[in-house]
Amino acid sequence: MFIEHRQESWSTGQLSDLISVKYGKDHKKLADGNYPVYGSGGIMRYVEKPLYTGESVLIPRKGTLNNIMYVNEAFWSVDTMFYTEMLRPNIAKFVYHFVKSKDLASLNAGSAVPSMTTNILNAMQLYIPDEKTLEKFENIVSPMYSAMQENTKESKILANTRDALLPKLMSGELDVSDIDL
Numbered sequence: 001m002f003i004e005h006r007q008e009s010w011s012t013g014q015l016s017d018l019i020s021v022k023y024g025k026d027h028k029k030l031a032d033g034n035y036p037v038y039g040s041g042g043i044m045r046y047v048e049k050p051l052y053t054g055e056s057v058l059i060p061r062k063g064t065l066n067n068i069m070y071v072n073e074a075f076w077s078v079d080t081m082f083y084t085e086m087l088r089p090n091i092a093k094f095v096y097h098f099v100k101s102k103d104l105a106s107l108n109a110g111s112a113v114p115s116m117t118t119n120i121l122n123a124m125q126l127y128i129p130d131e132k133t134l135e136k137f138e139n140i141v142s143p144m145y146s147a148m149q150e151n152t153k154e155s156k157i158l159a160n161t162r163d164a165l166l167p168k169l170m171s172g173e174l175d176v177s178d179i180d181l
Helices: 092-100 118-122 131-171
Strands: 011-014 019-023 032-039 042-047 056-060 069-071 081-086 125-128
Touching (some): 081 092
Antiparallel strands (some): 011 125, 019 081
16 A cells, blocks of 8 residues: 555655654563563563553564564563554554564674664654555554454453363363353
């Protein structure tokens, strides 16, 4: 959409025109809770309080640099991850797709451990669509993101059900004929 329909009026800018890059924090001293803790591999655990509650794009600072994640829930981000605060409305999903399209591993700033810096992220050049186009994009993709979120929730419920029933089936405590499908 943004490549094929780019308008001449769109401004050129840097990623820092759209987001503020923030550092994640250590989670080890937090008690267990309901808020997911994201590392570069995904959710690591759940803790008692969130670090951030808005829509965000998570970008690895160390390690697997290309594992970009979109989050739209309260969360905690570990100290080897950046999280982002959006500076404008209707841009989080656009930013996610823009950053995800880049090979961040090729921008590695580390020697022994792959590393990303705020300077590299902030300086990324891009065309910035006008508000109307960003709103149109948001309206198109939001239902898809909502469906993905609901599918993820349903998958967790089904996995929990499987994990609860399978040991009972294996032990003979539950008969298959007892299950109402």
